[in-house]
């Protein structure tokens with residue numbers, strides 16, 4: 001797996017026009033327990049054929065970003081600022097009909113529990129055929145042929161077209177969902193904890209297969225997980241998120257070899273590497289903040305072993321600190337030059 005990923009890490013993610021461009025995104029939830037700005041000024045780009053990872057502990061805002069890109073957010077969530085462009089089109093300005101056409105065709109999403117989203121009373125084949133007949137008005141016979149090809153793509157025998165979801169294993173169901181997401185050849189696939197519900201071996205098989213499909217078909221991926229080891233292994237570039245903000249953005253191998261933000265360091269220490277010798281894991285002390293009342297200054301300062309007085313009062317901006325490497329930490333920003341947005 002390593003060779004495959006190392007090879008293509010070097011030469012992707014550098015296309016001139018980004019597939020996805022998120023700028024200064026702000027998302028607010030109104031709740032009785034307190035209003036929350038769950039995503040607070042987040043900016044990043046994803047290039048053509050690039051796998052971009054978004055990592056961070058539970059509740060930091062990863063799924064909110066994914067749902068904002070899919071335009072799936074509903075009350076009490078509200079996008080209060082920023083822009084989201086997909087292939088140069090402003091997604092936030094699309095009407096219902098344009099949105100319906102954009103989903104699946106331009107951007108598709110695989111959720112954490114997606115394998116349970118299959119319709120239990122329809123065969124897998126009928127569910128895939130439905131996508132082609134509804135979105136492409138394809139005749140049924142041609143749609144069945146395409147459905148068989150798609151299943152083969154994710155290593156499921158076309159015989160399974162006649163199977164109902166309960167007749168497939170969890171891993172097969174998740175692969176079928178991935179096949180459906182790729183049916184209309186979207187330029188961006190969003191995967192939000194796509195394999196969390198599966199055992200570790202199946203998780204790795206599926207992620208490896210997605211990586212191969214991505215290389216073969218050339219789509220971009222926004223890959224969300226709290227598992228930083230898996231992310232480093234699979235993404236070209238990644239962002240680490242804490243309490244609604246990006247704290248570090250870099251090529252994944254740089255993030256692994258030279259993490260600059262103390263939170264990234266802590267996250268790295270909390271997950272076992274997928275390969276190599278066993279290492280002792282260190283947890284991150286305490287819990288992320290209550291987002292209704294985030295700490296002043298750097299939001300990570302109450303948990304940061306390196307915090308100094310200034311961290312309690314000064315909010316560190318995301319600055320470029322090395323080539324294609326941004327961090328939001330006062331301790332590293334002395335060497336920094338201002339960054340327009342996340343590095344590319």
Ligand SMILES: Nc1ncnc2c1ncn2[C@@H]1O[C@H](COP(=O)(O)OP(=O)(O)OP(=O)(O)O)[C@@H](O)[C@H]1O
Pocket residue numbers: 029030031036038056057058059060061062063064065076226291292
């Ligand atoms: N329906 C809601 N109502 C109020 N607040 C919400 C709601 N959904 C999310 N939030 C707030 O938004 C923050 C970000 O949630 P989000 O689900 O995006 O985080 P996440 O990083 O994806 O977490 P997880 O890994 O657990 O899915 C949460 O901390 C919570 O405060």
